Amino acid sequence: MPTANPAALSEEIIRRALGEFKLELSGQQVLKIQQYIRIRLMSNEKLNLTAIRDPLEMLYRHFCESMYAAVAVPVQNGRLADVGSGGGFPGLPLKIIRPDLQVFLIEANLKKATFLAEVTRELGLAEARVLVRRYEELGEELAPLDFVCSRALGEFGPFLAWAGSEHVWAKEVILWLGARDLEEIQKIPGWDWREPISVPHSLRRMLLVGKRKGPGEESAKRSEDSQSTPGKTG
Numbered sequence: 001m002p003t004a005n006p007a008a009l010s011e012e013i014i015r016r017a018l019g020e021f022k023l024e025l026s027g028q029q030v031l032k033i034q035q036y037i038r039i040r041l042m043s044n045e046k047l048n049l050t051a052i053r054d055p056l057e058m059l060y061r062h063f064c065e066s067m068y069a070a071v072a073v074p075v076q077n078g079r080l081a082d083v084g085s086g087g088g089f090p091g092l093p094l095k096i097i098r099p100d101l102q103v104f105l106i107e108a109n110l111k112k113a114t115f116l117a118e119v120t121r122e123l124g125l126a127e128a129r130v131l132v133r134r135y136e137e138l139g140e141e142l143a144p145l146d147f148v149c150s151r152a153l154g155e156f157g158p159f160l161a162w163a164g165s166e167h168v169w170a171k172e173v174i175l176w177l178g179a180r181d182l183e184e185i186q187k188i189p190g191w192d193w194r195e196p197i198s199v200p201h202s203l204r205r206m207l208l209v210g211k212r213k214g215p216g217e218e219s220a221k222r223s224e225d226s227q228s229t230p231g232k233t234g
Helices: 011-020 027-047 055-072 091-097 110-123 156-163 179-186 215-228
Strands: 078-083 101-106 128-131 147-150 172-178 191-193 205-212
Touching (some): 011 027, 011 055, 055 205, 078 091, 091 110, 101 110, 110 128, 156 179
Parallel strands (some): 078 101, 078 147, 101 128
């Protein structure tokens, strides 16, 4: 990873980093990244949005890794909910690279939600709505969702049960996670998981994409598993 002046990131540096993730952005989209980083650095001391203070590391870890889903999944357009959005990742970078996305930023912390509202206003991001709620309290006001995503979850079971519920009915979930969480998540029923997608410049972080199973598929899978289990003999 190259080094840069911590005070600012030039368009050249940003494009070089984006290129390493196979991302192409317009000049206006690059400008939005620069504005976002400036606002974030100004607000970080008060809100403790992230432990990452270096703009270049912020670019790679937060912006590039978030935007990478746009090409790796891929994410084009539709309705996307970012659960536990915090400082706006991955939802706002995905909104920047895919302007046609309708994005819901779900954040229970009022100060962080206020920051998110400021960013969306400053960047002129239409159809990016901040919801100051716990995700468990939301349902029909979000549905139907094409994507539910998160980078900051600890309890995956309740989250996936919520995302697949009839009140939310998300088609796909996208998770940014470490390798140590992979086995636990793949055992959770109700989702067909794709092969993990490695994140550039990381040996441990990955994207995991799951597609919601229909009720019939889940019942058929349980039946198949029970039939494949050898019976006991007396």
